[in-house]
Amino acid sequence: MTQSGLDIAALLCSKLCHDLLSPVGAINNGLELLEDETDPEMQDRCMELLADSAAASANKLKYFRLAFGAAGGFGEDVDPAEAKQLVESLVGNQEKIALGWAVQSATLPKKAIKILLNLALIAREALVRGGRLDIGAEAGDQGIEVVVRAEGTKIALDEGIRAALEGTLPEADLSARTAAAWMSRELTLHNNGDLRISPASETELLLGAIVTG
Template sequence: MDASRLSALLVSHICHDLASPASSISMMLEARKDPDMAEQAEDIITKSAAALEHKVTFLRYALGSVGIQDGGADTHEVQKLTSNFLSHHKIETKWTISDTPLSFQQARLLMNMAMIVASTLSRGGTVNVDAKPDGEGVVLKVSGDSTKVRINEALTSALQGNEPDGGWNARNIQPYFTRTIAAEMGGALSFEHTNTSVEISCRTNA
């Protein structure tokens, strides 16, 4: 896929993710004018504003320029951004990476892997994020558990670098992007799942 098409689809993905909280704020600003709706509207505005902030800061790192900086990432910031983002999908995040140094590129890949796992947990659940040194590289692993895991053809095709049956769109471009950035670091994604669990892992060289 050429760079211009990939960037256009990623922008569409970001807009799709931000549309819901932004629309909620807009609607509730109008509803707040009704005295009977004011308190409820204020509560929805507060929650939607938090969701919007969490999504913007996470996506700026995972899909934007923050994740391509040189140097080492702040793993505590990565944990906070990812946990806040996934909380709006009814997902609890557990971490075992605090002692593992990560580059910005590795952190970006880990965040994208977490997005993929979260997208399969249709009823919420738990996402476990792990990073361990392996020689001169790092092994990244993200697993998820839920009462129901949803895996579709578009996801598996995108992870293999193949265009899904319905073509590329804002929903299925992110797994392809994840595969691309993994390859840039000399890694290849491994993806396994059952009816109630899913795991994606990658060994990176840089």
């Protein structure tokens, strides 16, 4: 692995640790509360907190394993249903974000699934006030086409992430916040594809990628 590859891996690890800090910290807090709590009702609430936090931690690990890692448990092709379950866990409360899923293929190349999951993560994080997240993918004449659309009352996309997706972010300016976007573009280009992002808008974000083969 090159030094650049090592840097990207380190930044992705930093993002993973950052995103896991909240649910793992909640587990620790729940255990501390449970240790001192004697009221049965409060004990039940502590157990609910522990269960929710443990599920959130497991879901994030599963998501990052396929989105960022080698995902050795999968072959070169992945059932999109696996990705749908991961995105559903990412969306969480359906009252805040509605999920639209339009992936008809029985299988997709793992590289396309990785790009789909990374773009979905970026779009989800941009929906700071909730809204709708639509995800589509299909095999076309030019390759696998992936489209992710976020719509809401407030789209908040970090300028560094936008620059990483557009390919204008200097590699020296990479951070844990922008590493996933950078990886998404590099993975797309490495597979002779293309990645596009819609112009800045307060209510809509459209991300698209084409991956060959």
